[in-house]
Amino acid sequence: MREEMDTAQSGFTGVIRLAVLDDVPAVKKIASQHNKELGFVIRSALIDSISRSSLIVATQLDEIVGFANYRRRKDGVNVIYELGVHRNHLRKRIGSALLSAIPYPTRLKTTTDNQRALAFYLSNGFTIVGHERGRKRELHVLERH
Numbered sequence: 001m002r003e004e005m006d007t008a009q010s011g012f013t014g015v016i017r018l019a020v021l022d023d024v025p026a027v028k029k030i031a032s033q034h035n036k037e038l039g040f041v042i043r044s045a046l047i048d049s050i051s052r053s054s055l056i057v058a059t060q061l062d063e064i065v066g067f068a069n070y071r072r073r074k075d076g077v078n079v080i081y082e083l084g085v086h087r088n089h090l091r092k093r094i095g096s097a098l099l100s101a102i103p104y105p106t107r108l109k110t111t112t113d114n115q116r117a118l119a120f121y122l123s124n125g126f127t128i129v130g131h132e133r134g135r136k137r138e139l140h141v142l143e144r145h
Contacts (some may be wrong), residue, residue, distance in 0.1 A: 012097035014060035019050050020063070026064035032086045036046065037114060038082050045069070045081075048130050058094045058100055065089040068098040070106075077143075080108040099124050105145045111136040 010068070019027065024046050049055035049069050058066035066085040070078050080102065085094045099106070110117045111131065118140060122128075126142040129141035 010143050011060065011093040012101070014058055014065065014097070016058050016097055016101045017054055018053055019046075019055040019057045021047065021050060023055075023064055023067075024050075027055070027057065027067045027084075029089070030067060030086050031082060034084045037111075037117065038084060038134070041069075041082055045105070056098060058098055065092075066094040066098055068102060070102050072103075076105065078106045079103050080106060083108075095120060096124055099144075106144060107141070107143045109134070109139040109141050112140055118142075 024043060027046055028041060028043060031038055037039070046055055046069065049071070052071065054071050055067065055069050057064045064086075066089065067083070068080060068081040070080045072078050080099075083095060083098055083099075085092075106126075106127070107144045108121065110121065111134065112118075112131070121142050126144045128140050130141040131138060132141055
């Protein structure tokens, strides 16, 4: 089943839908374009997210142009683990559309040295609620309610 989500409010003109197994290679390709920011995205984790209906993809003309991997915690907060947009499709509101498709409340972490990501999340309604020490770098903790 490919459940499509409304993208009208985000300004994105494509389709946001739940990912299926056939989408994994395209998602991995996009993730590899953002290795520095995302780290290595594990195939089996993507497959697990598909089984939980928590991996979504953005498509335009049947091409996958972005993805978001998140998980709903027991307390109801949706934690975003990865969000990526194909480099040829940046600045087209795809990331905003993906964020809009994830239910509130939402939480994520980004490195304090990634000012582009921080500006993006702040412009999409997130606020900084704390800081943590990551494995290699300091992290901002952001939430959206």
